[in-house]
Amino acid sequence: MAAPGSTDRAVEDHAVARIVIENCAIATVDAHDTEYATGHVVVAGDVIESVGAGRAPADLAHVVRRIDGTGQLATPGLVNTHHHFYQWLTRGLATDHNLFDWLVALYPTWARIDAPMLAAATQGSLGMLVKGGATTVSDHHYIFPEGAGDLVGAELAAVAEIGARITLARGSMDRGAKDGGLPPDFAVESTEGALLATEAAIDAHHDPSFGSMVHIAAAPCSPFSVSTELLRQSAELARRKGVRLHTHGSETVEEEAFCRRLFGMGPTDYLASTGWLGDDVWMAHCVHLHDSDIDAFARTGTGVAHCPSSNARLAAGIARVPDLLAAGVPVGLGVDGTASNESGELHTELRNALLVNRLGPHREAALNARQALRLGTYGGAQVLGRTAEIGSLEAGKLADLVLWKLDGLGHSSIADPVTALVFGAAAPVTLSLVGGVPVVEDNRLTRVDEDTLARTARTEARRLARIAAAG
């Protein structure tokens, strides 16, 4: 019960349960990069009540759990800003191809996906992400074969079981081979069909409230797989509905050549001409940006999902992340689909982003460990438009946080915890909370059985391969 005269809203209203985490290092990733060598986090209900140095106040009421974080680092939950969950069923194929050849090799298989396959793939992809400290994810799903059932509903139900927040980017393709596009004609939707289905997904599932578990974004796939009209009308639809816009942009030199041949301009100018620059837009990759493109992104607040492993796997190149950050462009990290990044882990992308960018022209000054952690947390929240809720450990924000075990063999001899997390091996997650609810404990998913997920994914991957082989 609340003490007489208490002004504590949480205690007065509902006797909200508290979780206290103490004795851990903390990297808040707030505006000042505040860190505590030994500190505490108090979670009340689904929000963070306090973060600070030393032990938590001793007289807190309704503490249902007290966690000793000795040897661990608390960070905000990681935010994945670009993925294609369905690709979990087609990992390890076309392993030595560039983007366009890889797409052409895989489209015919992808076009056979159905709702049970997507549900299994979602839990495989998301399971790996969440086990590795992701608490908010975005999935760009753009394959909607005729008669495949309610794919959006199936995916969201699979996500809800695991317990992460999602921005589901309802994708689309309407430029098949007969219109000069890359996908086969049987893999695309009509322009009108794609727009109506995107609007229906927004109406059915988009929840803009504080603490929302589901956002929907409008997300035509890429300049080489959608019509100019679909880009233009998707932008109008998103702005009418108040949702964000997502697509792929400037991923490869082949894409730039495609845009120049078909549209007489580069990808950024083409996307700008269809209404696709703005602070409600984020684009995956953005590897081949000219200085003028970076200026346009910065001027408009357009965000970037940096996907270093996928860019390396498909030999796409190195995105200009230090230049984007210097210009003030919001940048988050993305795993990308697991057909082009088989590990599907986001915590390793912190390290890969740092290493890959140091191979570029800025060399050792390209990124440091704290900048890499910021990309994977606050930067992701910026790109998904959720900095008021997530991305840093601050009082009043949602209790989406991760405790990383850094006293084991992989990390114990590295003194600085953020250096250990970013430069070291993939750290085990001892606890991950989404809105105060544990989704990982002791490096295992809490709400689903991992072995069942693995078996189901294998079964569905084989079924997809069989159906695709039968043509």
Ligand SMILES: [Zn+2]
């Ligand atoms: Zn992608």
